[in-house]
Amino acid sequence: MSACRAFRRPVPRRRTTLPAVFAAVAAMALTACGSGENPKSGGQTQFVQGAGGVSVVNDKSARQSAPGLDGKTLEGKALDLGKEYKGKIVVLNVWGSWCSPCRAEAKNLVTVAGDYKSKGVEFVGLNTRDADPAPALKFEKEFGVPYPSFYDSAGELLLRFPKGSLNPQFIPSTVFIDRDGKIAARAIKALSEEELRKTLDPLVAEK
Template sequence: MSACRAFRRPGPRRRITLPAILAAAAALSLTACGSGDNPKSGGQTQFVQGTGGVSVVSDKGGRQDAPDLSGKTLEGKELDVAKDYKGKIVVLNVWGSWCSPCRAEAKNLVNVANDYKDKGVQFVGLNTRDSDPAPAIKFEKEFEVPYPSLYDSAGKLLLRFPAGSLNPQSIPSTVFIDRDGKIAARAIKALTEEELRKTLDPLVAEK
């Protein structure tokens, strides 16, 4: 795809940038996608733009805190990522049941989630733009997703990511949170198994 457009409505064949989800946050409307943007560093945050739209903060001291990611899952259960998965590496995948690239990467996420569950890694989905949870639940059953997804149809949780951080900027996006609850990496594209493992392995090895 040579160009990306601001989000208007879900389309079946392209990765969609996140919308201006709330009227009060209209200025948050994003148009960048593809290989990723490279925002200016804020405070001590410094990250390097990797190939294929994967950005990494290799210096632990330069990482920003992940925001409060809590709410109800697609099944209606309460989930607080920071409390429920304290001390674990969290892989947060932003997705929608209507998103074709999300379907393409689903099996990769499932395979790696199963392979890394005994390595202190917890995958969490963040479902957005699904006005009804039913299609999203069907998606999870179809791909045998073994991890929960927060239901964020209006995108309120996405707005909690700090400006200038490695925040989700497209659907799909994947954010990697280290054991200390800080944002260590971000991908703004559908990921292969190899890319997931390549990003996770250094985090697993960290002490």
């Protein structure tokens, strides 16, 4: 299933670029709705380019640290990922209420979040490009989302991911952060329950 562009609407006959506010980070320019292929790795990142838009860093020593993510949730509550989920495996899902693939994967995220909570896995959303939180809150209510979501309408939290890391590049994207706060995997498409479990099980088994 295709992913959606992240920061601007398509422009006919032109490659998608970031809006002016993101010009300084053009390296994060997002391409058109997903082909399922992964971008080439950059810097020292060593990851396996998995089929279907999922990339995994099997070597723990090669994983890059996740950026500090803190801000307000859709409900207006303060959330600091590093402090509140320290020592936990975190599944960070980037989504928007306007995104059809996000709707398609929502039930899968909710189910797996419930199944893996007792295994030390926490799910967190990162809502972006919703100019008003109301549609996003309606989305969460519709799908029974039990975990919090950052409200990041301007994409500022997304820009904290370092160049060359397994950074979110589509909507939806899902980033898997290990117990040490390192980026272990990234998906750049809507995920099935099977794909979520297949990515999480090795992380849960890590010592």
